[in-house]
Amino acid sequence: MDQAKAPLQVKPKDYKSALKPVWCPGCGDFAVLNAITKALAFLALPREDVSLITGIGCSSRIAAYTSVYGFHGVHGRALALASGLKAARPDLTVLVAGGDGDGLSIGGNHFIHACRRNMDMTYIIMDNEVYGMTKGQASPTTAPDWADSKLTPQGTGIRPFQPAGLALTAGASFIARGFTGDPNGLARMLVEAIEHKGFSFVQALSPCPTFRPEQMQWKHRVRAFEDECTSDPIAAAQRIQADDGMSTGIIFRREYPVFRPGGGGNGASLQAFENEFTI
Ligand SMILES: Cc1ncc(C[n+]2csc(CCOP(=O)(O)OP(=O)(O)O)c2C)c(N)n1
Numbered sequence: 001m002d003q004a005k006a007p008l009q010v011k012p013k014d015y016k017s018a019l020k021p022v023w024c025p026g027c028g029d030f031a032v033l034n035a036i037t038k039a040l041a042f043l044a045l046p047r048e049d050v051s052l053i054t055g056i057g058c059s060s061r062i063a064a065y066t067s068v069y070g071f072h073g074v075h076g077r078a079l080a081l082a083s084g085l086k087a088a089r090p091d092l093t094v095l096v097a098g099g100d101g102d103g104l105s106i107g108g109n110h111f112i113h114a115c116r117r118n119m120d121m122t123y124i125i126m127d128n129e130v131y132g133m134t135k136g137q138a139s140p141t142t143a144p145d146w147a148d149s150k151l152t153p154q155g156t157g158i159r160p161f162q163p164a165g166l167a168l169t170a171g172a173s174f175i176a177r178g179f180t181g182d183p184n185g186l187a188r189m190l191v192e193a194i195e196h197k198g199f200s201f202v203q204a205l206s207p208c209p210t211f212r213p214e215q216m217q218w219k220h221r222v223r224a225f226e227d228e229c230t231s232d233p234i235a236a237a238q239r240i241q242a243d244d245g246m247s248t249g250i251i252f253r254r255e256y257p258v259f260r261p262g263g264g265g266n267g268a269s270l271q272a273f274e275n276e277f278t279i
């Protein structure tokens, strides 16, 4: 057999770094780390061919806990960093991760444009409906009547984003929702997300037992979507709207032109990509 093509013999632990996570006991982010390393081992991806880009937040520390190339960036800019990396190194498998605050507040604009640009990368939002790192403020996915934060003692009174619906409207080509209480299911989902050609978005419901202890009850509320994944955006929108945000599974998957700066299939060039950022 050609040695160069022999499949790598790797285990999930091979994708972990020597650093011990500083997350609180019971934090859902441990399971996301396990799911990512399981998915990478299943795909037997060489570590030097994978990068994990993050923003800032408890969840964004995840890059340091893996052994693939990582960049712990600035708050809300993980997708911008990742887009630049993918433009320069289209051969890399690019994973992006962070919290609901990082990706939907300060990074919200990057999120919607990453969805529509459809570069080939996988974005995981670890959604705990709170800013964990800064000690418990409301985020764009927090329910309007959550009143346990000193900043919003009567709740925010603002309807939360529905991340899957937002991704669909913005043009994402793969949308899924997983739960850290089912790390194997989340790992299988990540395998499909990574294999998808285009921008794949995975919302991982990831409890924060420190600032949202009530989320430890999510395990009693989460269930699988009854319907199979659809390629019809209207059906996907109806499914998302009819749901309470607690159903898991791959919701939507469709082939859209993938933006490949530097001469990719849809004719986009690196210059066209740079033009997007010209002020
Ligand atoms: C430009 C900037 N603004 C604000 C902050 C403060 N800050 C750090 S993490 C964070 C939010 C973290 O929440 P989230 O992204 O949901 O992640 P979690 O900690 O819950 O995993 C904020 C506002 C910052 N680091 N940089």
Ligand code: SF4
Binding pocket: 022, 023, 024, 026, 027, 028, 029, 058, 059, 128, 132, 133, 207, 208, 209, 210, 211
């Ligand atoms: S504060 Fe919440 S999100 Fe941050 S490490 Fe602790 S449990 Fe996890």
